[in-house]
Amino acid sequence: MCHGANVAFRDLSATGTITSGSVMVPCPWFSEAAEMARENSALDLGVHLTLTAEKLHYRWSPLIGSSKSSGLVDDDGYMWRDVASVRKHADPRAAAEELRAQLERAVASGFDVTHLDAHMGAVLAPEFCGEYLRLADQYEIPALMTRTLAAYGPNNHLAGVTESQFAEFVQEAERLNIPLIEQVLETDFGRPFSRAVERHHYEDMFSEVASGERTGWYFAALHPNTPGEVEIIEPNHSHVRTDEFHIFGSDEYVAWLRGGAIRTATMRQLRDEMRRARRVR
Helix, strand or coil: CCHHHHHHHHHHHHHCCCCCEEECCCCCCHHHHHHHHHHCCCCCEEEEECCECCCCCCCCCCCCCCCHHHCCECCCCCEECCHHHHHHHCCHHHHHHHHHHHHHHHHHCCCCEEEEEEHHHHHHCCCCHHHHHHHHHHHCCCECCECCCCCECCCHHHCCCCHHHHHHHHHHHHHCCCCCECEEEECCCCCCCCCCCCHHHHHHHHHHHHCCCCCCCEEEECCCCCCCCHHHHCCCCHHHHHHHHHHHCCHHHHHHHHCCCCCCCCHHHHHHHHHHHHHCC
């Protein structure tokens, strides 16, 4: 999203505590993230497909332009602040064009795109999910999808989407040999500034998943950010982001992770697994 998120991704990737990231192509600091990934092929970077711009002043517009007829922009010419407004106003054809433009710009920028996922979950809505899966199929990269909507942790923006609606796209993902994620965990943005968070919060969250009976791929949607600018961009939640940067960069967390409590993987590995499965389909 911003410079501080890029730096956090680079630094934490070097420690091994973050194994993948996803870039928001319409955002002002996209070119920096793309440059990082071009120069360091070890970085695992996907595309965070974006149809909303929810911040107060740090905002962005569609790559395809700000025509009101597309339904993708509010009265100020920026993407809508919430998913409900996108679903209400957006022409699905314009949304599909925008999603494709974002992926094409990422590919053209020269880094190895490892996967697709969804800003605020917007592209998982029925109006847009078909194009989401078509892009994953065409480019042979995973699109973050769970077996049920309930298993997709950050689903609070998808109010009104039913499990039966979502199931249609799960079936389509299975037909296309797009791998499904067992569960998506997410940063707790509800934590007030007054309540500190310890690294044990994350260790416990990950260990609980690792100790479960179901095997498969799990995805933790985390949001570490270095201090310095995010406090202005997102004053109400910046402490959550900077705390994650400090926790995941700490010697104690690195030691816990290297102790083997959980097994980590990259989205590049999942992509390669998907491509192998499709070759023998």
